Every structure is written in structure tokens, then in C-alpha cells.
Amino acid sequence: MIHDFKYLRASTAKEALELIEQHKDDYKIICGGQSLLILMRQGLVAPECLIDIKHLDELNYIQFDKKEGLRIGATTSHRTVETSLLVKKHYPLLVEMEQNIASIQTRNWGTIGGNLAHGDPAGDPGPVFIALNGKVKVANKERERTLPLEEFFIDYFETALEEDELLLEIQIPPIPSKTAVTYEKFNIIKNDQPIVSVAASITLDEDGLSCKDTRIVLGAAAPAPARAREAEKLLVGKKMDDQLLKNVGEVASKEADPVDDIHATESYRKQLVNVLTRRMLGKAWKQAMGLAREEA
């Protein structure tokens, strides 16, 4: 049962930060609230005060700039990202990612900021944004700070947000040339939370074939979305090769630290990490080579 709470609504970001400061001992932010209300109904969370930022239009925006890249306000809904022409043009992977999250109803009401702030390692945006080298801007009443997303996720449902901080914006830099990013999640029922997921980016060198830079991000395979750094090291300087991909997949699966639960064993999850890593790297590599050829 949901316990009673004091309901406060903020109409500006400044007001929200003010209210947070005032109630920082016992408050929760509600935006889409789809994760929060479930926890509250189960009695796992019973804040004295709820600060509603759903209608904070100030944080509801998508902007793109060739130099700065993409900026998404925290209260932007998943559906807005999914249907944005800007996003489709410059970061089509994000559109694809959104189409595979939950349901239209959930995406209509749920927000990107809320998703990230929840800190669920099985969330989809986390790994994808990390693969895209994304950052988040957070603030409290006194100051703002920006940090890379890979430093934002700490543990299961634990982020780097301090108790008086609010997530304001997600920043995705422009995708470098000769770079492709891919993402796949494994589930039994389409759009369900992944059993594991892998986001992979490949940036090619001048020759348009060898890997200059890469990111392999594992989702739902550790307490937080995590990069498979040992696996990444194996790729730098190399050309695409089936045996190489097989090795990288195996190393990535060893770096994974997934749970054993009713949906899958730890061993199966690791096998999936292996397969998905191989597939996503191969896909990204092919796409990047195609882009390199176009550029040439």
C-alpha cells in the first residue's frame, strides 16, 4: 500500500532544487513515477514528501548542435526521443533502442532522466549512452556538475547523485567519423527488460578497416552497466576477423559479473554476453567500414 505523503509540485528547475534542499532528509522526486510507484506500493520506499517534476517543461527538450552534439532534458519522455526527427537523423540507434523499451504507454509517460536516475543495470539507455560516450549534468541548489555516464552508475539502483542533487540533462557528443554504434538486448518476450544486453561502438582508423577506438558496454551483466575493458584492448589496431571476434566475445563474457536468477543462470548470461558481443562488434564494424567507404 502506498503511504501518505506531502505532495509538492515544482514549475521551474530552480524551484525544484529549492524544494529538494528544504526536504532533503526525506523526499523523492516523482516524474513518470512508473518505477517509483511500484516500489512505494510494495512499501519498499515511503518518502514523507514527493516533489513532482513531471510538468517541468524547462527540462523537456531535445537540442542538437554539430559541435556540441545532442542534449536531452531530463524530463523528456522516451516517446519524444523515439519520435524526434533530430534524433532519427543524427543518432538513429537511440530511436531503435527506444522502440524496444517496454510499451508505448510506458514510453509516453516515462522519462530519460527518470530512467537513468533509477540506476537499474538492466536499463537500456545506460549502456547505449555509455557506448556513445555520454555525460550527464546534475545540480543541487548551489552548483552544477557534469560527469561521464560510466561514472554515474555505481551499483544496483545506486547512482552518483548526491541526496540533494537533481539530474538535469543528458549530453551525447557528436559521433566521430568512421564510427558505428550498435545495441542488442536479449529477452524472451520482446521489449521486456533484457536478460543481458550489449552496446558496442567501433571507430576506425584512417585506413577505414582497423579499429582505432572501441567501447563494449554490458547491460544487466553486472551491478551497473560496465565496460568490458579487457575485451576492448584486444581490438585496438586490429582488422575485423572472425577468430578475433570469437576471442573478444569470450573475454567479454569473463568480464561479466551477472546474477543467477529465475530467468537465467550466471553461466547462460555469460554465454549470451559472448554471443551478443561478437554480434554487435561485427555489426558495428561492418557499418563503420561502410561509413568509411562513403566518406572516401
Add this chain to the structure above:
Amino acid sequence: MKKYNVINTPVHNIDGIAKVTGRARYTFDISLPHMLHGKILRSPYAHAKILNISVIKAESLPGVKAVVTGQDTLGIKQGIWRRYKELCDEEILARDKVRYIGEPVAAVAAIDEDKAEEALDLIEVEYEPLPAVFEQLEAIKEGAPLIHEHAERNINVTRHIEWGDVDEAFRAADYIREDWFRCSSQAHVCMETHCAVASYTPEGKLTVYTSTQSHYYIQVLLAWILGMRENDVRVISRYTGGGFGSKFELDSAQFCSSLLSMKVCKPVKIVLSREEEFMATKRRTPMFYYLRSGVKKDGSFLAKEARVFTEGGAYTAMGATALYLTGFFQAFPYVWPSYRYDGYRVYTNTAPTSAMRGFGAPQAIFCAETQIDLIADELGIDPIELRRKNVMYPGYEVPGQAYIQSCGINQCLDKVEEWIKSRGELPPNRGIGIAAYGFMSGGIFNWFDTPYAFSSAVIQINIDGKVDLYVGSQDMGQGSNTTMAMICAEELGVRVEDIRLHMGDTENCPVDLGAWGSRETLMQGNAVKMAASDAKRQLLEFAAAKLSPNIVYDMDIKDRWIHLIARPERGISYFDIVKEAIRGKDGQPIIARGHYTPHRKGMISPAYSFGVQAVEAEVDPDTGKISLKNCVTAHDCGQVINPIGVKGQLEGAIAMAAGYGFTEDLPMDEGKILNPNLVDYKILRTTEMPETNVFEVETYEPEGPFGAKEAGEGLTNPTAGALGNAVYHATGVSIKGLPITPEKVLAALKEKNKKKKK
């Protein structure tokens, strides 16, 4: 092929407008003046003595109006098998002992749900935990914790079916194989959870609105357990949001709300949460299955031996029937010259296992059809050929068990074979698997011990020709309301819009045993047809007087036109005769009655549906993930009554049965269900449904109204087996434990590749 005016035509479901406008009021929606809200306190232990319950603090919480425990009951152990008192073992509200996690121990009524929930936390229960046992093969061992005093080694029920000389036949077999299977449990997942609004009034009468598949059973069981006169209890169930076998036994919402209401003389509403629904309502019977089959090298079936241990859970519920039916349908739809089945239902400290669509047959068919494909492979015989060689035929008698009249299984095999051939060569990693089945159209058994006909109907024809049709059947979505209106309209010779159906109220409707075991179309349908036939006869008497035809002519009514059959242009309007008839009967409306009880129809059912299903599946060899591409079913339900309804039942059955095959499971840890919610319990969504195709094979079943048989439940039987066989043909691995998950497939593939390397 006979042509009918009403049946087998596309008719709008008669509840349709109410449902699409949101006006259908389910028990979930009922609100009565001064109504209180109830919540149930449930045991956290799988097995424990209840030493003491203190309710004082809960009672004193402002807003709480009543608290009940087992001490407030008559201590009656009830059960649906009323004729066999030793199987009536469930108090529902536990008094001395709890036997599964989730068993009710107390209930509270308060001014709102939150208060009621708050009060639950204030009830102090002192338990003495006892050792518990969760699995049937463990529970049956010597020294296992005893769950019911009367059940030695926790054996609840045993069943034996046998014909022919099995051992002799095995000796004559060219090829024998034995296999072990694990069939999982499954949750019904009705969209409307179990709920009841009970209202006890100062007149000493109890009215219970509830979501049920049988208002009659609930009325009788409530009266029994409450010590009330049967007809001082009224049960109302106009709309039921899904049943699938979960809602024809007395449940905790009904019993606790009644007890609470009786204490304060106010209406009390209890709605089970989805978590309670998973944890503490009944579920499909898990089975450990052993099958041994002996055949000749040309594929003729000779001998089959089956041994089954079912996980009974804490109480008998309908588990005894599931135990029998799984053994009976294990031999379907084939001619086995000899057969032996031994079934053991074993009590365990888990939520009781009971009836779920298919009732033991989906488990049986999964095992049987998986083994048959393995036999076909070993012998080098085509899977369809092997089946064709051995299937039942009209006139076959299952020795000592059943007489098969209509049987279209051969035509079903032909249709499916045709489709498979049309698919040609399949893309890589794909396979087609088939499964054949048969199912009952209502049971002949009276373990409930009713003195009433199994189904009855009453008709009243009014001056404007409107027909009041009173039935006892329950529509839980399967469409029986529409089916009955159609049967009545066809027989009487009027239109569906002339019928005003009355159902779902024990105070106003005749008795019918309820919507389970696929009995409504055949049994309630026969009763309705009989009543309509009588009403028609009464009208025709007046028509004959009016028209005075020569004695060689007989008459009928078709589409509101009463006429000579040989000379249809000579006739008179139904509406005119109705007026004459009522005048002729001293101003009394036409009343007619019908009823049906199966007599001398074998051990199981008067009639059996048949079918063959093919599933085309694709398997990802790197992850084991299964994707269903096509599902084609050829089935024989005799005469189709409601074609839109049958198609809906087929597609719904596929979704549910496929779920049983590859996505749904109820994993437990020490008796605790680990996924009691719709996020972690995976039922199919739009994207997992395959393309579906159905071929109707029409036969005529003499036992059924207009030749009709069941169509809603038998269709749940084949899909798990067909799916498993599809995976087998796609990958070469045969998975013998349900559900067939990607992890199991991948593990089996790795094992197979290891063996190959060797």
C-alpha cells in the same frame, strides 16, 4: 453439409456491446452501499502449527469493523469431491495448521483497503514451524514430513487404468523406448483476479457477487461450509473476467468476505492482488512422467505403460480429476492394444495444484507426442504416417473407458500433412513439429454429488415473441452465452435478437454444473435444445390447428416462419402463433423445460473432440532462443455452433498452450513462488504469437446439440508437444522438461555437439 439459419453463422457475441462500451460490470466493479473492504492475512510458512492468533490490536484500529480467524468458522473441511469425504480436506481459513505459503489464517474488514492492510500487520500469529517438503518424489519417501494425518507417505490419491496384456505385448514389440519427463506448473493469469462481494443481511440471507465459473458450486460449497440452507445463499456472477479452471472451487475471497459480512451484517468486498493470485490460488498440476512404449517395426503401436507422480500441493482440490484425466488422455488419440497407467498424487507443502485448461491432458500429450516423434525417428517412419497408422476411428471403443462416436482425426492429419508439404523446404534453423490430441466434452462423473440434472434450461415465450432463456451455464469469456442463444434460436426457429438470456444468478437460473471440463456446449446446449424443442412443439400445436394441413405434412419454424416442411410457402408468422398460443393457454406465456445428464456414456465423456496441430519454429543456434513462425490446426469439434467464438478459442488456446511450452513457469524456493507478478511471469504478448491458420474438419456427433462437441479446451493440448517437436526437428535436440527455455536448448545443443566431436 447442413445449412443452418443461425448456428455456424457469424453472430455478434451477445455481451459484446456491454464489453466494448465498458458497461459490463464485473465483480471487480461492484460497489454496494455501506460496503467494507477486506484483506486476508496469509501464512509465511510452508508448514506450521498455528499456536495462537491475537486479533485485539487489529480490532481496535479505528476503521476496522471485523476480524475473523479459523476459530470463527465451523471447522468444516470442504472440497469439491463431496462424494468422497476423505478428499474434502481444505478448511480454506486454517485453524490448527498451515500447509502452504499463502494459506489464509485471518481476514479483516475495514472502511477502506489501506486500513484493512494496516490491520493485517497488527494481527499476531504464533506459529510453530514444521519440517516441510516441496517435491512429490521427496514427499513420498519414508520419513518425509506428514502433511495430512490420514495420508500415509503423503499419498493423496492413486489411479489405475489398464486394458490388454501390457507385459505380453512388450515381449512382442520390435522396439521399446522409455522416457522421463518433467511437466511444469502454470498460472491461469485471468485478467480479473479472484474477487467477491459478500452481503449478509438481517433476513439471514447471504448474497455473494463473485467472479466464478460455477455459481452453483459456489452456492452449495458456501452453504455447506457456513452451515446455511443452500437456498438462503445466492451467488451472482453476470460477467467473469477469465477462469481457465481457476474459478469453480470455493476460494478465499468468497469464504472470507462471507464470514466477515456475517459478522457485521454489511457488504464486504475482497479482491485478491495479482501477487495473491499467483501465490495462493490454484494452478496447473506439475507432473513427473514416465512413459514406456512398445511398437512393431512397421510402426504399429502395441503397448504403453505410464507412471505419473503429480505434485499435489497442500490440498486435493481438483487434483484427483487431473490425475485421472492425464492417464486417460495419455492413450489419446490412438488405438493402443494394451495400456497400463498408474498415477499417484502426492501432497506437498506448496500451493494446491488443480484444474487448468486441459486438465492433465496438455501434460499427457506433451509427453506422448514427444515420444512418438522419437519413435518415428528411430524407426525411420514419417511422423504423420506413424500417427495415421494408429489413430482412433469412429466406433472405436477404448476398452472399459469410452466409446468414440464422431472422430475426424484422419481428416485432420490429411489437412496438416497438406499444409506441411506446401511449406516446402524450410529456411535454416527451422523445424515443423506436430501433435495430435483428443479431448472430452464434459464429464460424466458426479463426484460433486449433485441431485440435479447436470444441466437444465427453462424457456418462456412472451406476447411479443421475445424468448426468455434461463440457463445455468457460466460465460467466462468462452462465449457460452452466445452459444446458448444461438442453439435456442436455431431450434426454436427465431433469431438471436429474439432471445433474452438469463444467467449467472442462482436465484433465477436453473442448475448447471459450470464452465469446466468443456461441458457447456454439449451439456447446457443439449438442455437448451430440449427446452427449445418443447417450446416449438407447443407452438406447432397451435399452428397445426390454425393451418389444418393434411396429416402427411409435418411442420417446422425457420427464421420466424412457421411452415409445412414440404411446402414452405404455406405457413404463418411465428409472432401470430405466439399470440394465439398465449390466448389458448388462458393468457399464460409459453413455458418449456429441458435438461441433460449423461447416462451410460463410458467412464469419462459422452463425446470427444479431435485435432492435429503443426508448429513451425525457428531456433537461434547460438542462444537457443525459440521463435514461433506458424501454427496450423486442423480440428474436429463436430458441428461448429459459433464460428467467431471457435476461432477466438483456438487462437487463445494457442497463446496459452505455447506459453506452457516455452515461456511460462512457476519456479519455487522452499515452497515460495519466486515470480508472483506479470513482469517476471511471462505470458505471450502480440509479438510472440505465430501466424495462425485453422482448418475445420466437420463431423457429426450424435451426443451433441446439432452434432456439436467441445472446442475451447482440447485446443490447449497439442501446442507444447508440437512446439517441442518443432525444436527437435530444427535442432536435433529433444527437451523433456517444460518449459522449453533457450537455456535448456543451448545446453542440449552443446551436449549434442560434444558427443558429435567424440
Add this chain to the structure above:
Amino acid sequence: MEKKLLRITVNNEYHELYIKPKKLLVEVLRDELGLTGTKRGCNTGACHACTVLLNGESVKSCSVLAMQADGAQVSTVEGLQDKGKLSPLQRSFLDHGAYQCGFCTSGMLMSATALLNKNPDPTKEDIKEGIHGNLCRCTGYNSIIRAIKAVAEGKYKEDDR
């Protein structure tokens, strides 16, 4: 706990209510306004039986605090018909038998309405996605998909009523 003023327009009717802030939109619709067409089937936002339109967008009313709908326009299944005249979707559902027990039907109709409002010419895949959130245990979805497709194909023109 202090009650708050909620101003909400449901099916084009304006209401002012005093409610506890913890009340969900679905509770206000069903319990305060008596609109029981919208159902609830779970506690974890999984079944989508509670789907309504909030300012034209489909949402799960069990996952929206009523106060978050302050000032908003809400449409429920009761608003689909117009003085007894059924909407094209409702008529198509009847023709195709796109419901059985009917408990998920309100949610399905609202999801379908939202889908067709945004995309009057959806493919079968679009339709599957459009109702993907909505669980149904009875129909296996195919009849619902057929019913929506028929409306999209223009078989139920508004003026044909």
C-alpha cells in the same frame, strides 16, 4: 493528510475533486467518478488493462498520480461511443469477436484509439506494437489485430453508422 484540489476533464466533462495526493488516476476514475470501464489487473505496470488517454497520449492510469493529471484532458472507454453510437473501433471489435472475457478490452480499445489517432494507416507490425503493452489471456491477440486492421483499411467509415 491534507487533501488537494484536482481539476480534471474526463470524456469532455469537467470535474473538481478533493483527493489525497496518493490517489492514482485509475482510482479517481473508477472510485470517485464511477467510470469502472477502466480496469486494473496487476500492481507492477505490466498488464496495461488500465490504459486511458491523457492529453491524447496513451498511459497506464495505475502509474499516474491523479494530481499529475491536474488540468488535463482524460479519455476513457466510456467516452468512445457518442450517445449510443459506437465508434468504428467498437463496431469492428464486435464484428471480429475481438474480446472474450472482456476484461482487457477497455485498455485494448484505448491503445487502438491512440494508435489510429496518430497513425491512421498502420501495418500489422505497427498494430502489434500499438497494443504490445496490453496483455490478453483469452484471445491470443489475432482477432484484436484483425479488428484494428479493418478500421485502418477504411471498412468502418464514420458516416456509415
